[in-house]
Amino acid sequence: MTLKTGAPVVVGVDGSAAALDAVRVAAREAAYRRRPLRIVHAFIWPLMRVSVGPAPGGPADGGLRHQAERYVAEAVAEAEAVASEVPVTGAVVDGAATAVMLAESREAALVVLGHRGLGGFAGLLIGSVTVQVSAQAPCPVLVVRGEPRADGPVVVGVDGSDMSTEAVGVAFEEAAYRDAPLVAVHAWLFPAPAGPGDILPLVYDVDEYGDEVKRVLAESVAGYTERYPQVAVQHRVVRGTPAHVLANESTTAQLVVVGAHGRGAVGGLLLGSVSHAVLHHSHAPLVIVRHRRPAA
Structure with missing residues (x-):
């Protein structure tokens, strides 16, 4: 399979099980499109002026930033297991979830989000991040809800x-x-x-x-x-x-x-009533x- 190197499929992750579901769907979408996959964790803590490094006297790999990097590494490994032919990269990007995903969407072929999450993506349960990204992104947004099926229309x-x-x-x-x-x-x-x-x-x-x-x-x-x-x-x-x-x-x-x-x-509505x-x-x-x- 020859893969195109243009706009990637972008998926947001936060360490939750729902985010890994989104990663698996995003990996398959990237394979369908013959595009690379970019995995992003929105790292809000620097904006909150919270220490993100290891605690004094704690393990060297401790701290919020190392935890975020582990989230991304786990997601990259999951994507590679699903679609080994897809080039996968991961990044921890400082900022709030909505702002980060909207910025990513400007260069994306597709943005993929889980329907709920932890940390920066907690609002996805009620759609706060999803609604804003879906309403403003200059590319389609795929929200992983329900159980993905391999059959059906x-x-x-x-x-x-x-x-x-x-x-x-x-x-x-x-x-x-x-x-x-x-x-x-x-x-x-x-x-x-x-x-x-x-x-x-x-x-x-x-x-x-x-x-x-x-x-x-x-x-x-x-x-x-x-x-x-x-x-x-x-x-x-x-x-x-x-x-x-x-x-x-x-x-x-x-x-x-x-x-x-x-x-x-x-x-003035972010999304129409039907969507x-x-x-x-x-x-x-x-x-x-x-x-x-x-x-x-």
Whole structure:
């Protein structure tokens, strides 16, 4: 396998079991993409003016910085065991988790985070770091939730918005990498606003709107089906709330992909309501897409 040497896959670690789960997923993602893997520990303690070296009279390899270096070394060894063909590097970077991962994302093809962690990544349990990184990173962010599966489809939420189109592109790439089918899902209860200030009809024809939804779904994936003819695609239009439908689809998926915002998103929100809800309730790893970085 010839590996590309461009933008790496970047994964954040903190010594937790969830972080090592993220490392294993990140190693496989790097192998799919033929890219290097960069493992990063955000080391916040210097900002807190805490001593990070060995304690006086203590072992020479003691102290917070040596502990952080061990976290990274353990993660590097785990990644190399999963994907020996992938070049792996590790680094301890001074700073808070969100700031460090956003800085790393500027040069990354993909950022991978665990759904919970310790220390600098403790907020991932409720999504504080994940939400901020997913909403601001200039590359897709993969959050490792649930039990990663080797089978099942890649599922993508489609609503016709610009970010949804970006998400569809990432979903096709992921399906092609994994030799997996793709399920493109549009869920709706009522007509969705196209943008701020859009006036929705008080009365509408369900069948007519259903036909419109099917057209939007077909158009959203059409260009990519030509680019990825090897990917089998299923269109699925479902009556229901998008977050609930996608969470339900995630139970049999190996990956779910959503845009950071959808149609009618409020600009001040870090993440749209759907992506935020799926982040908390997905049973499969989730990719949140704000911008799509070219594959080359």
